Amino acid sequence: MHVKKDDKVIVISGKDKGSIGKVIKGFPKENRVIVENVNVRKKHLKATNQMQQAGIVEEACPIDASNVLLYCDTCKKGVRAGVKVNDGKKERYCKKCNATFK
Numbered sequence: 763m764h765v766k767k768d769d770k771v772i773v774i775s776g777k778d779k780g781s782i783g784k785v786i787k788g789f790p791k792e793n794r795v796i797v798e799n800v801n802v803r804k805k806h807l808k809a810t811n812q813m814q815q816a817g818i819v820e821e822a823c824p825i826d827a828s829n830v831l832l833y834c835d836t837c838k839k840g841v842r843a844g845v846k847v848n849d850g851k852k853e854r855y856c857k858k859c860n861a862t863f864k
Contacts, residue, residue: 763790763827764843767862771830772840773800778825782833786822794824797838801825 765771765785773781783797801823809816831840834856843854843863854863 770833772833785851793827795827796822825829
């Protein structure tokens with residue numbers, strides 16, 4: 763997968779197109795990611811014991827990883843990432859401006 767946890771991404775297709783958020787969790791086998799404040803669903807919860815509060819909870823659902831691009835802060839848009847090796851370590855960089863991602 764081209765994105766990892768804590769990456770800043772922009773959604774490029776779907777109902778949340780143009781939204782920018784942080785990757786909360788990735789599912790590499792399914793090629794899906796959960797992005798904060800994107801694809802939010804309302805779930806009705808029933809109290810399972812007397813101490814628990816019942817109600818409606820909003821939760822983020824996974825979207826396909828192909829629908830997001832890494833967001834470059836210097837370019838201010840979604841970009842493709844390349845990989846280069848520096849001192850034996852792999853680094854991802856912006857293909858437009860050559861800025862490295864954390």
